[in-house]
Amino acid sequence: MSLTQNTQSADRPVRPDRAFERYVWQQPGVCNTCFHRIKRDHRRIANGVAGHDVHVHDQFGEVTVRDETGRVTGTEPVGEHGVNRTYEARTVCDYCGSIAGRAPDETRSRLQMVRRAAAIADRLEEDGIRVSRKAMRRTIWSLKSDERIQGKDREIFERAVKLAVKHAGRH
Ligand SMILES: [Zn+2]
Numbered sequence: 001m002s003l004t005q006n007t008q009s010a011d012r013p014v015r016p017d018r019a020f021e022r023y024v025w026q027q028p029g030v031c032n033t034c035f036h037r038i039k040r041d042h043r044r045i046a047n048g049v050a051g052h053d054v055h056v057h058d059q060f061g062e063v064t065v066r067d068e069t070g071r072v073t074g075t076e077p078v079g080e081h082g083v084n085r086t087y088e089a090r091t092v093c094d095y096c097g098s099i100a101g102r103a104p105d106e107t108r109s110r111l112q113m114v115r116r117a118a119a120i121a122d123r124l125e126e127d128g129i130r131v132s133r134k135a136m137r138r139t140i141w142s143l144k145s146d147e148r149i150q151g152k153d154r155e156i157f158e159r160a161v162k163l164a165v166k167h168a169g170r171h
Contacts, residue, residue: 014129014165016161016162016163016165016166017158017162019124019129019161019162019165020120020157020158020160020161020162021158023123023124023127023129024120024123024124024157024161025154025157027123030101030123031093031095031096031098031101032098032101032102032103033093033096033098033101033102033103033104034093034095034096034098034116034119035116035119035120035122035123036093036094036095036096036119037123038091038092038093038094038101039094103153103154107150107151107152107153108153110140110141110144110145110150113140113144113153113156113157114137114140114141114144116140116157117133117136117137117140117160118133120136120157120161121133121136121164124161124164124165129165129168130165130168130169131161131164131165131167131168132163132164132167132168132169133164134167135160135163135164135166135167136160136161136163136164137160139156139159139160139163139164140156140157140160143156143159143160144156
């Protein structure tokens with residue numbers, strides 16, 4: 001047991017096997033495709049399809065307008081004047097274009113996964129968790145070559161981060 005393991009985030013113990021899940025995967029502001037931080041100012045998608053991304057308002061809809069006593073005084077069109085549809089603000093990752101920062105449906109290639117290691121390490125270090133980037137890349141590379149686990153990208157990242165945290169300080 002080396003000293004570096006004992007001093008790792010002494011004020012907030014980090015479980016190496018939970019580090020990826022907790023500080024990267026479950027972080028709402030982190031993209032699960034490229035692991036970069038998603039900017040807060042949402043970009044709107046302008047080519048949405050009604051029923052999915054676009055809410056089409058009823059142009060002829062009206063609401064009854066009443067005065068303080070409850071007496072009906074007239075009607076007003078529903079919604080904002082001149083606006084008959086709105087696009088829902090959805091988060092898009094500026095770095096990789098992933099919608100809502102979701103993880104890709106298909107498994108990644110070995111090279112794609114190794115390339116994500118730097119961004120994962122950046123996110124962990126932002127939280128004060130030191131990692132060995134080399135150990136992370138090596139573990140991803142070897143697990144992605146192992147046919148028993150190569151289809152489980154998330155688990156590979158988890159295990160790679162676990163080793164990277166344990167090997168922090170050793171390069
Ligand atoms: Zn992304």
